[in-house]
Amino acid sequence: MRLPASPVPWYLRPLHARQRRLHGAVPDPTALWTWRPGAMLAFLALFRQVRRRGAPVPLGLRTLAAVRVSQLTGCEFCVDLNASMLEEAGIAPDKALALPDWRTDASFDETERLVIEYAEAMTATPPRVDDALFARLRDRFAPEAIVELTAGIGLQNLSARFNTALGARVHGFCRLPGPRVTDKPEPTT
Numbered sequence: 067m068r069l070p071a072s073p074v075p076w077y078l079r080p081l082h083a084r085q086r087r088l089h090g091a092v093p094d095p096t097a098l099w100t101w102r103p104g105a106m107l108a109f110l111a112l113f114r115q116v117r118r119r120g121a122p123v124p125l126g127l128r129t130l131a132a133v134r135v136s137q138l139t140g141c142e143f144c145v146d147l148n149a150s151m152l153e154e155a156g157i158a159p160d161k162a163l164a165l166p167d168w169r170t171d172a173s174f175d176e177t178e179r180l181v182i183e184y185a186e187a188m189t190a191t192p193p194r195v196d197d198a199l200f201a202r203l204r205d206r207f208a209p210e211a212i213v214e215l216t217a218g219i220g221l222q223n224l225s226a227r228f229n230t231a232l233g234a235r236v237h238g239f240c241r242l243p244g245p246r247v248t249d250k251p252e253p254t255t
Contacts, residue, residue: 068233094234122211141226150239
């Protein structure tokens with residue numbers, strides 16, 4: 067982390083204790099957000115709302131989009147966390163390894179490809195969501211689903227960029243077989 071841990075206000079101590087109990091340590095993003103407790107609580111409330119069950123976009127699609135945004139923004143913490151949630155969302159965790167090849171990999175269906183394409187277009191700077199892409203989304207999803215998907219992708223961009231800028235480290239959530247999602251190839255000499 068690029069900043070020291072913040073003093074923990076009394077009302078965040080239960081959250082920090084729960085994360086230590088569940089994960090062995092307080093993950094870096096929690097420690098970093100603790101510098102701005104009100105913003106952290108608002109962020110967590112919005113995150114819970116976007117990740118809720120019964121949303122108009124299936125959790126598996128939202129999680130694939132989150133992993134892809136994390137990959138594109140270079141947030142290794144986010145790749146680690148989101149890839150670990152794929153199985154809970156009904157997606158084989160090793161599918162995260164295939165995400166860079168989503169256009170050609172046969173394991174992705176048409177709806178998954180559309181969601182990943184939208185996530186990539188929204189993550190570009192500036193965003194590249196054109197009318198043709200949006201028309202395909204409208205053909206596939208109801209307005210409330212498009213808003214939910216857009217909010218989730220936007221929130222993941224906020225989280226990934228926050229974590230990357232402040233140096234949040236990989237925590238070890240993801241336990242994929244073979245190479246880890248966050249592994250980088252060794253430089254050749």
